[in-house]
Amino acid sequence: MARLSFREQVLRSREDAIVSSVNRLLAEKGFDLMTVDEVAADVGIAKASLYKHFPSKEALAAAAMVRVLRRALDVVETQAARPDAGPLARLEAVTRWALEVQLAGEMPTLPSQNSTLRAELLATPAYGDLLMTVSDRLGEWIVQAQADGDLDPALPPEVVLYTIFARACDPVPGFLKAGGRYADAQIVDWVLAICMNGLRRRPA
Amino acid sequence: MARLSFREQVLRSREDAIVSSVNRLLAEKGFDLMTVDEVAADVGIAKASLYKHFPSKEALAAAAMVRVLRRALDVVETQAARPDAGPLARLEAVTRWALEVQLAGEMPTLPSQNSTLRAELLATPAYGDLLMTVSDRLGEWIVQAQADGDLDPALPPEVVLYTIFARACDPVPGFLKAGGRYADAQIVDWVLAICMNGLRRRPA
DNA sequence: GTCTATAGCCAGATAGAC
DNA sequence: GTCTATCTGGCTATAGAC
Numbered sequence: 540m541a542r543l544s545f546r547e548q549v550l551r552s553r554e555d556a557i558v559s560s561v562n563r564l565l566a567e568k569g570f571d572l573m574t575v576d577e578v579a580a581d582v583g584i585a586k587a588s589l590y591k592h593f594p595s596k597e598a599l600a601a602a603a604m605v606r607v608l609r610r611a612l613d614v615v616e617t618q619a620a621r622p623d624a625g626p627l628a629r630l631e632a633v634t635r636w637a638l639e640v641q642l643a644g645e646m647p648t649l650p651s652q653n654s655t656l657r658a659e660l661l662a663t664p665a666y667g668d669l670l671m672t673v674s675d676r677l678g679e680w681i682v683q684a685q686a687d688g689d690l691d692p693a694l695p696p697e698v699v700l701y702t703i704f705a706r707a708c709d710p711v712p713g714f715l716k717a718g719g720r721y722a723d724a725q726i727v728d729w730v731l732a733i734c735m736n737g738l739r740r741r742p743a
Numbered sequence: 744m745a746r747l748s749f750r751e752q753v754l755r756s757r758e759d760a761i762v763s764s765v766n767r768l769l770a771e772k773g774f775d776l777m778t779v780d781e782v783a784a785d786v787g788i789a790k791a792s793l794y795k796h797f798p799s800k801e802a803l804a805a806a807a808m809v810r811v812l813r814r815a816l817d818v819v820e821t822q823a824a825r826p827d828a829g830p831l832a833r834l835e836a837v838t839r840w841a842l843e844v845q846l847a848g849e850m851p852t853l854p855s856q857n858s859t860l861r862a863e864l865l866a867t868p869a870y871g872d873l874l875m876t877v878s879d880r881l882g883e884w885i886v887q888a889q890a891d892g893d894l895d896p897a898l899p900p901e902v903v904l905y906t907i908f909a910r911a912c913d914p915v916p917g918f919l920k921a922g923g924r925y926a927d928a929q930i931v932d933w934v935l936a937i938c939m940n941g942l943r944r945r946p947a
Numbered sequence: 948g949t950c951t952a953t954a955g956c957c958a959g960a961t962a963g964a965c
Numbered sequence: 966g967t968c969t970a971t972c973t974g975g976c977t978a979t980a981g982a983c
Contacts, residue, residue, distance in 0.1 A: 568856050572854070574959085575959060585967065590959090590960065596960090650776075652771070653776065698919065701918050711909050713855070721899075733941035735941075737942075741940065788949075789949065789950050791948090792950075794977090794978065794979075796948095800976095
């Protein structure tokens, strides 16, 4: 029993290592340029062994997306537990997290055009569930922030939601980082401020 | 002489048709998922014939990017000729154009990670020249708008420039369009307003 | 310059021994 | 479950006839 649990633990940690590699490679090169051989080499196992854990390249990507969504949900729940912060501050904190992860090269991104990939994500219940949960939580804060007069009430909440989500794959931070002239923290501050200011209620 | 000119004209129009197909397919599926076979089929010629006009898939993509940059420059020059508009209104008009083209499915987008593609673009002088010209023009308007107090003077002009450029590959319009709940014009208005408001000077 | 046919390659996925 | 070796398909690019 203990032995079985130990085995499971080893299995889990190996799969976790795989997902970590996929996560990084996905952030670095994107789905199309990432090869399964590369993942295997990065993890340090044979390609065939990878396929014992995950049935396809798409499944690898889906696993990485599920993990990043889990982390996003963690961040959301951490923010929900803050007694001092209003909805706008919470939305800002979550957006900041996404920007920081992206700038650190750890935000996996998928091409929205690839249909086989969309199919795999739709076939992964955990993905849809997590995405819906995160969206609902953020959506509540958005509506509240609009009612508070902090966010533009003329914008449909989903427009605000998509605008925040899009920060996770915003090319601007990467360009600024590539330029090498600004510190990461400075870049995050600027992009975050531009995003939130754009959504804020215009003074009459 | 007339005959040669005629031939050249035919050649030109064929190459133009090729670039049009590439442009559309690039906007629709992206570089990696676009196949040369597809381009050939779309134009209605054999793949080998394509390679008589363009030496590689990368060159096809580069040609499409050059064309869209030429059009962007046209828009910039049209705005520069408006006697009534200030720098902010001109920047807004150019951004609006980019959003409209993107929403119409005619904005070619390249993966910024692909290195062979970067090499091809760097090896295409017209691309760099056009990109620099457009950037310089927009940069002037940005500095002026900051001096006028219309744009946040605390932002480096390049941050503003990248933020505007990024509208050409913003995923938000496409998501909203896919939802089917809003008209294209409405989507453009929202995304444009969010973008420009984000860059605007905050009232003290 | 256009075509058909094919070379050459690479990446996703699998077979089968251990 | 791990490995080595291989299959398979699809894609870029080219040969060679017309």
